Amino acid sequence: MKPGRPTTPRLTQDAILTEALHLLDRSETALTIRALAQGLNVTPMAVQHHIGTRDALIQALADRTYEGVTGATLRDLLTAYTATIRRHPNLTLALFRIPGPLPHEAQRITDALETLLRQTLPAAKAKLWRDILIDWAHGMALAQAPDDPTPALETLLTALSPG
Numbered sequence: 001m002k003p004g005r006p007t008t009p010r011l012t013q014d015a016i017l018t019e020a021l022h023l024l025d026r027s028e029t030a031l032t033i034r035a036l037a038q039g040l041n042v043t044p045m046a047v048q049h050h051i052g053t054r055d056a057l058i059q060a061l062a063d064r065t066y067e068g069v070t071g072a073t074l075r076d077l078l079t080a081y082t083a084t085i086r087r088h089p090n091l092t093l094a095l096f097r098i099p100g101p102l103p104h105e106a107q108r109i110t111d112a113l114e115t116l117l118r119q120t121l122p123a124a125k126a127k128l129w130r131d132i133l134i135d136w137a138h139g140m141a142l143a144q145a146p147d148d149p150t151p152a153l154e155t156l157l158t159a160l161s162p163g
Contacts, residue, residue, distance in 0.1 A: 011042050016050055017064050020057055021088065028090040031057075058094045059103040065091060066105035074116050074157060078137055081109055085141035092138060110134065 019039045023031040033054060037044040051057045069084050071077030085092050095106070102110065113133060117126035 011040060011046055011050060013050060013060070015040060016047060016057070017061055021061055021065070021091070024061065024090045024094065025088060028093055031090075031094070033057075055098045055100075058091070058098055061091055062095055062103040063105045066103070066109060069105070069109055071112075074113070074133070077109070077113060077116065078133060082137045082141045085137065086144070089142050089144075092142060 016036065020031055020036055023035055023039065031054070033044045033047050036057075037047045040047065051060065065088055066081075066084060069077070069080045071080050095103070101107070110130065114126055114130045117129050117133075121129060
């Protein structure tokens, strides 16, 4: 065997993201490039070559984690989003610390929520309620509120109903 690069790459983005989420689920401070490299049995430089900065890694994790969050109704979308935040609260906290635009999938969820709200509300009210509902989802999930957030969500959605 010739020295140099291996014929099959040892390090993949999928492997990096899987290990990174595992570390992040343990604690927000556990996720460092050095700890990630150690867990993958590679050098920190190899990890950085694949993912860049820690902020870029957090954004990639968010895109991967939130890509399955969908819903045809406000209730479905918010329930799915809240459940995902509850499964990975440290990811949400890490995202709060990153300056700049939202990761693609987080922006998609925000836009989907606003689209659903615009079905019954004028644009300005839809944006206001979008922000209220997103803040509610973050607060409910991160506070580890009751196991079933449905009653609180129902109360909030009832406040949106005309009448």
